[in-house]
Amino acid sequence: MADYVFRYKLDGGTEPVYSDPLLEMIRAQLESILDVVIPVEGQREVRIDGFKLLRDPGTVYRIFPQEKKPSDRFE
Numbered sequence: 001m002a003d004y005v006f007r008y009k010l011d012g013g014t015e016p017v018y019s020d021p022l023l024e025m026i027r028a029q030l031e032s033i034l035d036v037v038i039p040v041e042g043q044r045e046v047r048i049d050g051f052k053l054l055r056d057p058g059t060v061y062r063i064f065p066q067e068k069k070p071s072d073r074f075e
Contacts, residue, residue, distance in 0.1 A: 014065060017065050018061065026053075030048075031063050049064060050062045050063055
């Protein structure tokens with residue numbers, strides 16, 4: 001069985017949304033992933049615009065900067 005490493009460069013052209021490096025890393029990775037996939041629940045496409053951390057489930061962090069919004073294709 002072979003081991004594979006998946007790497008891709010994150011677009012560093014935008015200003016960070018969060019000053020916390022962990023939050024910004026997660027946010028940037030989710031933003032990059034959502035640029036190439038459409039999330040679904042069963043057969044229904046779902047629009048994702050934020051995330052929560054397991055250590056702080058009461059706080060929602062946005063994925064997209066204010067000027068960039070997720071695609072409207074789900075509406």
